[in-house]
Amino acid sequence: MIWPKRLPKRWEEQSSQRLHPGHGEQTAFIAWLRDGAITAVHTHAHIWAFGVLGWLIILVSLRERRAYQDSWVLEDVLPYVLAFCAAFVWVVLRELQASRLTVFASIFVTVLRLIPGLKYKWAYGTAVDQMVHLSTVQSIMQSGFPPANTPYTDIPGMHALLSMIGLVSKTAVDDVVGIAFPIILGLIPFLIYFLTSQLRINSTLRNQIIIVTALAFDPYFLLIQGSPFGVLLITLVLVFFLSREFGSVYYQLPLTIALLGAIMALTFGHGVSSLIFILLIAGMPIALKVGGKIWQLPIKNQIVPGAGRLFTFTAVLFTSWWMYQARGVFSIFVNQIWAFITRAEVEKAPIPSRVSELGIVDLASIFWSLHGNLLIMVLLSGAGVIILWRQRTALSPRFRTLLTTLFVIELGLGTVLIGQLLTGFGNLEYFRLLGYAIVFTPFFAGATLWTIYRKSKMAWTAVLTAIVFVSLFQIFPYQPGIPGGDRLFSHINSDQYLLYLHTVVTDYQKEMLDFVQTHVNPTATIMSDRVTKDEAYRFWGSEQAELYAIRTQAYATADLDEGDWDYLLLHRVGNAGPYSEQVEVRHMAQIDRILSSPHYAVVYNNGESFVLSRR
C-alpha cells in the first residue's frame, strides 16, 4: 500500500496536539490509524456488510438474468435478499445519525427495486402501461419525439428524462428503464430527510420516520409505471411546499422556484398524478383550517393561504395545459367519465367467477399476497395517528401542522379510494391510489415504531425484523401464496393459480410474436389473450400492432370456435408468462384441448407459445 508522503495538514496538526508534538509524519500516521482506520474497523463493519450484501444482490441478479417466467421474483436471489434485509435491520439498529439512516434506507429500497430490472431480460411488467411507456421512451430515443396518439404524446416529461439517460449511456430501452427508474425513485428517502430537517422534531422519532421510508414500499413500484414516477413528483411538490412553509426564511426563494418547477414537472410528467393531486389539494385549505382547530395549531397559520395558492397555481397550469396542449389526455379523461356515467361495458379484472365460495384462509392468503405490506403500514399508521394525537401538546407547532397536512392528504386519498371501490370508476385500478397513499405513511407509522423503540429496543428490533421479512412476500408478489384453481373447480389442477401475480415478459412470447410479425399478413384477424395483445403492442409498436385486428373477447369466454379470427396466439401456463383471464378459461387442460383440437392447425411451436390457424 502506498501512503502519501505528507498527510493532510489538519491531521498532522490534530495528531501533533494529541500525541507527541514534533514527531511529524510517523506520529500523524499512527494518529490516522487510530482515529480513522482502527476505529473504523469496529464502527463501520455493519456498513461494509450492508454495502457488500447489496452489491452481491446486484451481482446475483445479473448472473441469474433470464427471459422466462419463474416461480417469483426472488427465486434464486432469496438467500441474498434475506441476508441483505438482516443487514439492514442491523445497520439501522446501530445507527443514530439521520443522514446515514437516509442513505441506508435509499440503498435498501433501490437495491430491492433493481432486482426485476437486473434479473429479467425484458423490462418487468406485462400490462398495457409498460407497453406504452417503453414504446414512448424508445420513440424519443430514436426520433426525438414521442409516438403520436398515445396518452403521453403531450405530457412526455417522465419519458424525456429516461430518454436522456438512455441517450447518454447508449443503452437499450429495456435496460435503461429497468435500471434508471428504481434509481430515480431511490430519491424519496432523501426528500423525506430534507423535509424532516426543516422541522423541530425529536431526533429518535425522525430516525424512525426515515427507517419506515424503506418499508413503505408498494409492489406497484417494481413495475415500469407512470404512477410511481407521479408519486415521486407529488412528493417533490409536497416536500417543497411544506419545506417552504416551515423552513428558514432564507430558503423561501429557492424553495419557491423549486416548488414552481416541481408543479410544472408534475403537470408535464404524469397526467393522472397531476389530476389526482389537484383533486387532493382542492379541499386542503378548508380541511387544514378545521384540522388546525382540532390540533390546536396557532391561529396565524400561514399554511392555509399557502395551500390555497398552491391549488390555484396548479389548477390553472394543469387546466391550461390539458385544454390547449394535451388535448389527447383530456379526451381520454372525458371518455372515461362518460363510460362511467353511461355504465359502458369495460374489460373486467380476472376475478374467478366463484371467488365468493373460497374459504377464509384462501381469501386471507390472496389478500396478503396483494396487500400484506400495505396492511402493516395501515396498522402502524393508524396506531401512529393515535400516539401522535395523545402527545400533540408535546409536538412543535410546525410538526403538528405538517402532520395535519399529511393527514388531510391521506384522508383525501382514502376517500377517493373508497369512492373508487364503491363505484368501480377507472376499472378499479385502485392500486394506483395505494401507491400515492403509502409514500407519506412513514410520518405516522414512524411514530408507532418510535413508541416501541422507547419502551424496548429488543421489541423494536423484533417488530422491525418481522415487518421487513414478512413484507418481502408482498413487496415481491409471492405467486405460490395464491390458492390453486382446484379450490373452486374440480377439473383444474392445484398448480393453476386462481390469480396470476407473474408479470415477466418472456423470450417464448417474443419469438412467437416475431414469427407473427414476419409471417402473418397484416390484414389477418388475430385472437389472443390480453397479456399477449399488450406484448404485441410492446414489441411491434402501436402503429404496426393496429394493422392487425387483435381481439381478446372470444378468448376470455373460451368461445373460440365461434370467434372471428384467422390466427390464434396461445401459450402454456408456466414458463411463457402469465394470463390475466379468469382461471376457468385459461387453465392447462383448456389450453391442451385447444392445441389438440381438430379444427385448428398448429403453424408455430416453441414448446410454450403457439400460433394456430383455422382450417
Added chain:
Amino acid sequence: MSIVLLLRILTAAGLVILLPGYLLTQALFPRGIRLDGTQQIALSGAFGIILAILVGTSLIVMQIGLSLSTFLPVVGIISLAASAGAWQRGRLAWSGFRLPPAALFSGVVLILLLVMTTAVFPSKRPLNPAEQFTEFYIDAAGKNIQNAVVIITPSIINHEQTAVTYAVRVEQSGQLLYESDPIYLESEAKWEGDFALSTPDDVTAPLDILLFQTADAEPYRRLSIWIDGEG
C-alpha cells in the same frame, strides 16, 4: 446486461440529474446557508429531475426534438450559468470541505470489498431447462400445392444454447410420408427446409410435421396442417 452497462447507466443518471441539480442548488441557495451532504443529494436530485423534465418537454413541444445534440447544449448552458451563479455566491469553494479519516478509510475499504466481491463472484451458472428451446414453424400459409405435389417449408431456430442435431418427419394418421436427413444446427442458428410430397389420398386427416432431437424417440415439437386443396 453487465456490470459495465449498469455502471454506465448510473454514471449517465449522475450526469443528467445530479450534476446539473447540484450546480442549480448551489446557485439558488444563498451564501451562508449550510446544507449537509444528505440535503445536498435530496436537492440535487430534485432540481436535476425537474430541470430534465422541463428541458425535455420544451424541446419536444417546440418541435426541436430530444437528442444528444439538442439537450446536452441546453443543459450544459444552464449548468454553466448555475456554476457562475454559485461561484459568485461563493458556494463552490472547496476550502471548507473536510472528509473525516474514518469516512475516507471506510469508503476505500468498501470500494475494495466491492471490487474483490465482483472479482471472485462466479458469473456463470448452470442453464435452466426453461432457457433452452427450439422454434419450429412453417410459413403461415401452411402449404403450397402444385401439380399434385405438396411443398412444405418448415423452419427450425435453435435456442438450446448448444449445438443440436434435429430430424424432421412428416406423418399422416401415423403413416410416415417423409423423413429428413439429420440437421445439425449450432446455437442460435436457423434452418429452412423445402421439401415436396405427393398429395395424400386422404385430405381430411391432418399432416403432422414432427421435429425430433436425434437422441429422442419422442417428437420434440409438433405442427399440424391440412391438405385441403385450398393452399
